[in-house]
Amino acid sequence: MREFLNCLGTKVFMADSFTDLSYHVGTYGNNTLWVCDSNTARMVRPLPKPNVILEAGESSKSFACLERILSVAIDSGLGRDCTFIALGGGMICDITAFAASIYMRGCKVILIPTTLVSMASSVLGGKTSINFKFAKDIVGTFFPANEVLICTDSLKSLPNKDYMNGFAEVLKHSLLTKDDSLFNIIATQKQKIMERDPATLKEIITISLQIKKSYIDNDPYERLGVRAALNLGSTFAYALEGMSRLQWSSGQAVAWGVCKAMEASREMGLCSKEFAAGVIKLFAFYGFDVTYRIQRGDWMDYRQQLIKNKKAINGVTSFVLLKDQGEYEITSIDEEIIKGVVMVPSV
Numbered sequence: 001m002r003e004f005l006n007c008l009g010t011k012v013f014m015a016d017s018f019t020d021l022s023y024h025v026g027t028y029g030n031n032t033l034w035v036c037d038s039n040t041a042r043m044v045r046p047l048p049k050p051n052v053i054l055e056a057g058e059s060s061k062s063f064a065c066l067e068r069i070l071s072v073a074i075d076s077g078l079g080r081d082c083t084f085i086a087l088g089g090g091m092i093c094d095i096t097a098f099a100a101s102i103y104m105r106g107c108k109v110i111l112i113p114t115t116l117v118s119m120a121s122s123v124l125g126g127k128t129s130i131n132f133k134f135a136k137d138i139v140g141t142f143f144p145a146n147e148v149l150i151c152t153d154s155l156k157s158l159p160n161k162d163y164m165n166g167f168a169e170v171l172k173h174s175l176l177t178k179d180d181s182l183f184n185i186i187a188t189q190k191q192k193i194m195e196r197d198p199a200t201l202k203e204i205i206t207i208s209l210q211i212k213k214s215y216i217d218n219d220p221y222e223r224l225g226v227r228a229a230l231n232l233g234s235t236f237a238y239a240l241e242g243m244s245r246l247q248w249s250s251g252q253a254v255a256w257g258v259c260k261a262m263e264a265s266r267e268m269g270l271c272s273k274e275f276a277a278g279v280i281k282l283f284a285f286y287g288f289d290v291t292y293r294i295q296r297g298d299w300m301d302y303r304q305q306l307i308k309n310k311k312a313i314n315g316v317t318s319f320v321l322l323k324d325q326g327e328y329e330i331t332s333i334d335e336e337i338i339k340g341v342v343m344v345p346s347v
């Protein structure tokens, strides 16, 4: 087990194997509550008690499931000195950390991410949340985990759709730094990435988290307009997810949203046509849907979702746009430009 990063007090470790991981987890003792979903619960046998197993899927990031976690903690007599252990993807890590942040005004939380989204992004930076009224991550707290334990072996069983969700986050991070190393790996090592080559995975996860850390360290609570750059693509994406009642997976929506942000940046003259085209081509190269457009009849619904965005500043929805690799601007966008990039063109 190797500690390779520390961000907002969260120690991030890379494990060599499941055995290495299990050994470290053994040091936490019994004063713990394990939270898994119906898929990740199978990874630890027998699962230590007390535990909570939530139904896999985004719909479990809910008040009802939050209540279940808190109920089991109370019914098991866990005190403020207990540790919540999340074993799962972004869904389990987000809701478990949220529960830990409010249980007895805050207990310890350890995250063991099992998907690429969670390993390469969501575990860092302390954003915890649940969804509410079909709005993504609308209720939550900032509560950095005490430790994050990454073991890439668990990615072997991850379905391709979920793997690609995580890869969208990695690709997005590669655009947010002037350092070309992650971008170059992505542009040249498609086969290794798609085969989930362990060394390549460790490398892209490590760089992805380092990029994320560089933004978080300078703006931990997303108040200075620095950390917000990590939301590249998400204003477009969240509205799409909301409009489709969360039917779009988060990574697919983020990939689409980043491409829409690139189109808007190009239309506003912020970035070159070549840069925008290059980014969109890279997402398409990895099979993401970069051409989808919402039907004209759905515009009002989409617009409503944009307005509802929790990142609105003084009621104005803001977007992260890119001028170049690692150079961003956070701004509002003229409604006609938004329509032009997201909607099916009129005939």
Ligand SMILES: NC(=O)c1ccc[n+]([C@@H]2O[C@H](COP(=O)([O-])OP(=O)(O)OC[C@H]3O[C@@H](n4cnc5c(N)ncnc54)[C@H](O)[C@@H]3O)[C@@H](O)[C@H]2O)c1
Residues within 6 Å of the ligand: 037, 038, 039, 040, 056, 057, 058, 061, 088, 089, 090, 091, 092, 094, 114, 115, 116, 117, 118, 121, 122, 123, 124, 125, 126, 127, 128, 136, 137, 154, 155, 156, 157, 158, 159, 162, 165, 166, 250
């Ligand atoms: N907190 C943050 O900063 C942040 C950042 C990005 C995304 N997120 C959140 O992360 C969530 C998406 O994350 P996700 O893609 O990990 O989703 P997820 O946790 O729902 O996992 C996706 C699917 O993979 C299954 N799974 C997990 N690990 C597995 C494994 N090793 N083998 C086989 N199946 C496995 C799960 O059971 C689930 O069915 C969203 O809720 C999103 O809002 C949070």
